[in-house]
Amino acid sequence: MTAWTRDPGPDGAANWLQFFLGPQPDHATESRVFDRADDVAATIAGTLAAQLPVAELFYVSSDMTELARHAATTLTDYRLHPEDLPAPVGMMVYAEPPVANPVDHHDGVSIVSWGPGRGGLWVHRWQRPSSDVARLGRVLAALPRDEAIRRGERAATRPEPHPDAPPTTEEGFDFLASGLLPNLRRAPAPPSFTPPHGYDWSGLTPMEYTDMEGWPGDITTGLDGDDLRMAEASLNLERTILATWLLMGQTIVRSEDLTAPRAARRRMSREAPDVDPGVRYIDLRRARTEPSDRSDTTTSTREYRHRWVVRGHWRNQWYASRNDHRPIWIEPHLAGPEDAPLLGGDRVNVLRR
Structure with a gap:
């Protein structure tokens, strides 16, 4: 490039x-x-x-x-x-x-x-x-500029092909050139597509x-x-x-x-x-079963009797250094006491990476 x-x-x-x-x-x-x-x-x-x-x-x-x-x-x-x-x-x-x-x-x-x-x-x-576009582009680039303009002008006077009667390869190229007439007229030479x-x-x-x-x-x-x-x-x-x-x-x-x-x-x-x-x-990185930003110092007075799956989501995190929030991605994880039953019965949730 x-x-x-x-x-x-x-x-x-x-x-x-x-x-x-x-x-x-x-x-x-x-x-x-x-x-x-x-x-x-x-x-x-x-x-x-x-x-x-x-x-x-x-x-x-x-x-x-x-x-x-x-x-x-x-x-x-x-x-x-x-x-x-x-x-x-x-x-x-x-x-x-x-x-x-x-x-x-x-x-x-x-x-x-x-x-x-x-x-x-x-x-x-x-x-x-696509391969078709690349092929037509190579044909266009190989033509002299005046010839490409002439074929485009010729196709511009024709009616568009009917869907039940697709154009030949040559006709298709001429219609392509007609749509590119402004491009052909302003550029010194047509490039390949x-x-x-x-x-x-x-x-x-x-x-x-x-x-x-x-x-x-x-x-x-x-x-x-x-x-x-x-x-x-x-x-x-x-x-x-x-x-x-x-x-x-x-x-x-x-x-x-x-x-x-x-x-x-x-x-x-x-x-x-x-x-x-x-x-x-x-x-x-390898999948986690706990959120990536979990802190062991976090305390809560609420008691949970089940575990549940928390889906991946964005959370706005405050950054004092920039005086603004920044979205951070919270990975899917299990929440709740480790020895508690999982909500949802026998369903198994698997995260594959």
Whole structure:
């Protein structure tokens, strides 16, 4: 990815973002980060070129991904603090996409990168395109720009294919080019749809640290259909990212420093010698049967005659050092006297990690 941000050619980040995003995306006027004087694509490309080489790399295991996905469902809006981040500049690679992609021709987002940006913090999302999209992109990138524009203009005058009569491969490509005519006209050369590293940049979420009612917020009002499903998926992903960061700062998480295999280190030394080959592996510790924050000094006058299962949940913990609360995750555990019967009869509760 670092080599991609430095590549001045057609498949480099600058041309890729210029083609797909352009200097003024449709929603630029609605953003608190960009205004009409900004070249949005160039700004994002430059920021990525500065962030990715110094990003600390994290790999989130399948178990940790599942916990973050589950914990995000009950996480309320939360004002992020700089100390909540596992690193000022970083990249998280999830073992699997934590949130399903409802309608787009991509897998779910499985890589998240972040770093300082205008307005506070910039969070970037990355996902793999489908094989069909990647194939059409390779065809488009191989065509001369004028030929691609001509085929797109030709297809724009045709009626859309009927669902019962799917278009041929060539017709399908022409219709794809017609939808990309504004992109083809503004970029010097069409890039392939998939950068050499295999992931598409799929979005930026600027996040503020101050004067913030909560992130993520309500972004689904007034939407329906595919727009609503995409907005809900984006909201779920943002909550999962935030839940992952919060969980990484707790004792239920195990962190192990690893390094890239020898062959990968050699390739990195050739393509981007300034990039650290280390990665921090984020996983869960072994399951507990008691809450992780239990204190032996806690006293209570209430007597219990049964044991019961306490489900995993968030609790707002006060931190005097920051004069604010921070959500902490309380693991599922058994509560009540050890020798008391378990409520629920013969049911057995098993937590597997």
